[in-house]
Amino acid sequence: MNAISEVPMVAADDGQKRFRQTDVSAIRQAIRSGEFSSHTSGLAGGNVQGNVVILPKDAASDFLRFCQNNRRPCPIIGLSEPGDPMLTALGVDIDIRTDVPRYHVWENGVVIDKPTDVSHLWRDDLVTFVIGCSFSFEQALVESGVHIRHIEQGCNVPMFKTNIQTTPAGPFSGPMVVSMRPMKATDAIKAIQITSRYPEVHGAPVHIGDPSLIGISDLGRPDYGDAVDVRVGDIPVFWACGVTPQAALLQAKPAFCITHAPGSMLITDLLNHQLASF
Amino acid sequence: MNAISEVPMVAADDGQKRFRQTDVSAIRQAIRSGEFSSHTSGLAGGNVQGNVVILPKDAASDFLRFCQNNRRPCPIIGLSEPGDPMLTALGVDIDIRTDVPRYHVWENGVVIDKPTDVSHLWRDDLVTFVIGCSFSFEQALVESGVHIRHIEQGCNVPMFKTNIQTTPAGPFSGPMVVSMRPMKATDAIKAIQITSRYPEVHGAPVHIGDPSLIGISDLGRPDYGDAVDVRVGDIPVFWACGVTPQAALLQAKPAFCITHAPGSMLITDLLNHQLASF
Numbered sequence: 001m002n003a004i005s006e007v008p009m010v011a012a013d014d015g016q017k018r019f020r021q022t023d024v025s026a027i028r029q030a031i032r033s034g035e036f037s038s039h040t041s042g043l044a045g046g047n048v049q050g051n052v053v054i055l056p057k058d059a060a061s062d063f064l065r066f067c068q069n070n071r072r073p074c075p076i077i078g079l080s081e082p083g084d085p086m087l088t089a090l091g092v093d094i095d096i097r098t099d100v101p102r103y104h105v106w107e108n109g110v111v112i113d114k115p116t117d118v119s120h121l122w123r124d125d126l127v128t129f130v131i132g133c134s135f136s137f138e139q140a141l142v143e144s145g146v147h148i149r150h151i152e153q154g155c156n157v158p159m160f161k162t163n164i165q166t167t168p169a170g171p172f173s174g175p176m177v178v179s180m181r182p183m184k185a186t187d188a189i190k191a192i193q194i195t196s197r198y199p200e201v202h203g204a205p206v207h208i209g210d211p212s213l214i215g216i217s218d219l220g221r222p223d224y225g226d227a228v229d230v231r232v233g234d235i236p237v238f239w240a241c242g243v244t245p246q247a248a249l250l251q252a253k254p255a256f257c258i259t260h261a262p263g264s265m266l267i268t269d270l271l272n273h274q275l276a277s278f
Numbered sequence: 279m280n281a282i283s284e285v286p287m288v289a290a291d292d293g294q295k296r297f298r299q300t301d302v303s304a305i306r307q308a309i310r311s312g313e314f315s316s317h318t319s320g321l322a323g324g325n326v327q328g329n330v331v332i333l334p335k336d337a338a339s340d341f342l343r344f345c346q347n348n349r350r351p352c353p354i355i356g357l358s359e360p361g362d363p364m365l366t367a368l369g370v371d372i373d374i375r376t377d378v379p380r381y382h383v384w385e386n387g388v389v390i391d392k393p394t395d396v397s398h399l400w401r402d403d404l405v406t407f408v409i410g411c412s413f414s415f416e417q418a419l420v421e422s423g424v425h426i427r428h429i430e431q432g433c434n435v436p437m438f439k440t441n442i443q444t445t446p447a448g449p450f451s452g453p454m455v456v457s458m459r460p461m462k463a464t465d466a467i468k469a470i471q472i473t474s475r476y477p478e479v480h481g482a483p484v485h486i487g488d489p490s491l492i493g494i495s496d497l498g499r500p501d502y503g504d505a506v507d508v509r510v511g512d513i514p515v516f517w518a519c520g521v522t523p524q525a526a527l528l529q530a531k532p533a534f535c536i537t538h539a540p541g542s543m544l545i546t547d548l549l550n551h552q553l554a555s556f
Contacts, residue, residue, distance in 0.1 A: 154297045182361060185486050192470045204471060208463050209487060209513045278556060 022046070024267060028091075030033065031267070032098045035183040037116045039263040040101060046139065048201075048270040050077055050090070050130035051242045052100055054118075054251060054258035057082045060127035062170025069095065069167035073176050073244030075200045077275075078130030078268070085122060087130065089271030092156060096128045102261035109253030118258055126258075131264065132201035133242050134179055140194050146187045149228040157181065158222035159241050163215025164206070166244060171252035177243040178206060180219065180233040191237055197276045207238040300324070302545060306369075309545070310376045315394045317541040318379060323416065326479075326548040328355055328368070328408035328451065329520045330378055331398075332536035335360045338405035340448025344526060345407065346430050347445035351522030353478045355553075356408030356546070363400060365408065369547030374406045380539035387531030396536055404536075410479035411520050411543065412457055414550040418472050424465045428505040435489065436500035437519050441493025442484070444522060449530035455521040456484060458497065460512040469515055475554045485516040493538065 002050040022044045030036040040049055060082070067074035068165050078090045087094040105113040105121065126240055134157070138148055150157045159180045164176040183191060188208060196204040207214050219236060224243055230236065249257060260266060300322045308314040318327055333341055338360070345352035356368045365372040375397040382389040383399065412435070416426055428435045435457045442454040461469060466486060474482040485492050497514060500507050502521055508514065527535060538544060 185488075185491065186484075188486060189470055189482055189484075192467055193474050196471050204467055206464075206467075208467060210463075210511065213463065213511055233488065233491050 010252070024269060027267060028094075031101050032095070034116045036174040037101045037264070038253050040265045040267055041135070041263065044267050044272055045135075046273075048077065048090075048272055048275060049133050049135050049265040049266045050268060051133055051246070052096065052260040052266050053129040053131065053245065054096065054126050055129070055254060056123070056256055057125040057127055059170075059257070060129070060250075061256040062172055062252075063129065063245075063249075064127075064173035065169035065257075066166070067131070069169055069245065069246065070176070070200075072202060072206060072240035073166065073242065074134040075202060076129055077200050077270075078128070078133045080128040082127050083124035085128070087128060087268075090266075091128060094266070094268065097122050100260045100266050101264040104259045104261050106249075106254070106257040106259065108255060109250060114261060120151070121258065130266055130268070131242050131245060132275070133175070134202055134239060136201040136275055137195045137198040139272045140198065140276070141191055144194055145192060146191050146194070147183060149182055150226065153228055155228065156225035158219070158227055159224035159243055160211075160216045160238075161223045161247075162207075166248065171254070172245075174248045174251050175215075176206070177224070177241045177247055178238040179225070179241040180211075180216075180222070180236050180238050182219075182228065182230040182236050184233060185235050186255055188235045188237050192260075195239065197278055199277055200275045202240045202242070205237050208235055211236055211238075284458060295317060300323070302547060305545060306372075306377055309379050309418045310373070312501075315379045315542070318543045318545055319413070319541065322545050323413075324549055324551075326355065326368075326546045326550055326553060327410055327413050327543040329524070330374065330536075330538040330544050331407040331409065331523065332404050333407070333532060334401070334534055335403040335405055337448075337530075337532040337535070338407070340450055340530075341407065341523075341527075342405075342449035343447035344444070345409070345523065347447055348454070348522065349477075350480060350484060350518035351444065351520065353410040354407055355410045358406040360405050361402035363406070365406060365546075367406060368544075372544070372546065374399050376392050378538045378544050379542040382537045382539050384527075384532070384535040384537065386533060388527060390474065392539060396404070408544055408546070409520050409523055410553070412480055412517060414479040414543050415473045415476040417550045418476065418554070419469055422472055423430065424469050424470060425461060426462055428442055428504065431506055434503035436497070436505055437502035438489075438516075438522055439501045439525075440485075440516075444526065445527070449532070450523075450526040452522070452526045452529050453493075453544065454484070455502070455519045455525055456492070456516040457503070457519040458489075458500070458514050458516050460497075460506065460508040460514045462511060463513050466513045466515050473517065475556060477555055478553045480518045480520070483515050484518050486513055489514055489516075524528045
C-alpha cells in the first residue's frame with residue numbers, strides 16, 4: 001500500500017509563517033511549468049489547498065455519492081463537468097491537467113506513474129473532485145492562539161482508522177480516518193468553536209476524549225502520519241480526515257484514476273478565511 | 279451557610295415540556311400579588327430567568343466591577359439606575375420590589391428575612407443586578423437533542439468550587455463555581471457549539487474532561503446541587519455558574535443586600551432564544 005498523507009513533512013515553526021500571504025500566480029506558474037514538483041505545505045499558506053481525485057464518469061458518479069454520504073471526511077470544494085479540465089470555482093485559471101505539482105496515476109489500485117503533468121492522459125469522460133483539507137482550519141486555529149502540536153514539533157499530523165464506518169456508495173466504503181490534535185481543554189473548546197465555522201474543510205471535531213470509544217487503541221501508533229507528544233492534561237481532539245476518501249479509493253480499486261501525490265496538493269485562488277461560514 | 283442553588287429541585291422529564299411557551303404576564307401577576315412564592319424552574323420555561331442581587335450604591339459599584347471582571351460566571355443581563363425599581367430592559371412592567379417570588383434579605387452576610395415583597399425596604403440608593411442563568415442555554419441544548427442528565431434524572435445540576443480564581447473587585451472575590459453536565463462526546467461537541475451562542479448566560483464551557491485539572495476531586499460530591507450519574511464514555515463538561523457571584527457575596531458580607539431566594543428567580547419578558555448571539 002502506498003503511503004497516504006494529507007500533510008507532508010514540514011519544519012517546526014510557530015505556525016504563523018506558514019500562513020503568510022504570497023503571490024499564488026507565480027507559484028502556480030512554477031508548478032505548471034514543472035519547475036516546482038514537491039510538497040505544498042506552507043506554500044501560499046493563506047490559500048486553500050485541496051486533495052485531488054480524478055475519475056472516469058461512471059466511477060465518478062459512485063464517488064460523488066460517497067462524498068455526499070460522508071460530507072465530514074469528504075467535503076467537496078471543487079467539482080468539474082466531465083471532460084472539463086478547468087476549475088473556475090477555485091480560480092480564474094486553474095487547469096487540473098498541469099496545476100498539481102505531482103500526480104499519481106492509478107490502474108486497478110496500483111500507482112503506475114508519478115508525472116508532473118497529465119495532459120497526455122486527459123479524456124472527455126474525466127471528472128475532477130477537489131476535497132477540502134485541514135490546512136485551512138489550522139490557519140484559523142493558529143491565528144487564534146491555539147497550539148497545534150504537530151506544527152510545533154515539525155512533523156505530520158497523526159491520523160487513525162476508526163470504528164466509525166462511512167456510508168458506502170457503489171464500490172466506495174471503509175472506515176472513517178481521523179486526524180488527532182492533542183491540546184489543553186481550553187484550546188480544545190476554542191478549536192471546536194473555530195472549526196465549526198469551517199464545514200468545507202471537515203468542520204467541527206467528530207470526537208473528543210477517550211480514543212478507545214472510536215476504536216483507536218494507541219495514540220502513539222498512528223495509521224498514517226507521525227506520532228506526536230500527548231502531555232498530562234491534554235485532551236485528544238479528532239477531526240474527520242481527507243485521507244478517508246483516499247482510503248476508500250484504494251479499497252475500490254477503480255480501473256483508472258488520477259490523484260495528487262501525497263502532500264503535493266492543488267493550490268487554489270480561494271483564501272482559507274473565505275471558507276468560514278460566518 | 280445558606281443553601282445556594284441556581285436550580286431548584288424539579289421533576290424528571292424529557293426536557294421538552296419545561297420550555298413550553300406560557301403567558302408570562304399572568305405568572306408575573308401571581309408572583310406580584312404573593313399568590314405564587316415558590317420555585318420558578320419550568321415556569322414560563324421559554325422566558326429568560328435571572329439571578330437577582332440588590333446592593334446599596336457603594337457596594338454596587340464594587341460588585342459591578344466584579345461582574346465585569348468575571349463575565350463568564352457573572353453575565354449581567356439587567357442593571358438598574360440607583361433607586362429605580364423598574365427593569366425596562368427586561369420587560370415592560372418589571373418592578374423588582376414585587377416581581378421575585380421570594381427574596382432573601384441579608385445583613386452582614388446573614389439572612390434576616392425571607393419576604394415575598396421588598397417594597398418596604400426600598401431605598402433611593404439601591405442598584406439591581408440581574409445575572410443570566412443556564413436555564414436559558416439548556417432550552418437550546420434540549421431542543422437540539424442534547425441529553426441533559428440532571429433534567430432526565432429530575433434533580434438539580436451538580437455544582438463545584440474550582441481552583442480557578444475570580445478576579446477580585448473591592449470585597450468581592452473567591453473561586454469560580456462551575457456547573458457540570460456529563461454527556462457523550464458528540465453531545466459535548468454540540469453543546470460547545472450551541473452554548474457559544476449564549477454569552478449572556480455563561481457561554482461556552484470553561485473546561486471539559488479531567489475534573490482534577492480545575493481542582494475538583496470527586497464528581498460524586500458536588501459543593502452545591504445534586505450528584506448525577508456519570509456513565510462509561512461520558513465526558514464531563516463544565517460551565518461557569520451563576521452561583522459564583524452569590525458565593526462572592528457571601529464572602530464579602532455587605533452590610534445590606536437583597537437577593538432572590540434560591541430557585542425563586544426573576545422571570546423576564548425576554549425569550550431564551552433572543553439571547554442567542556447569532
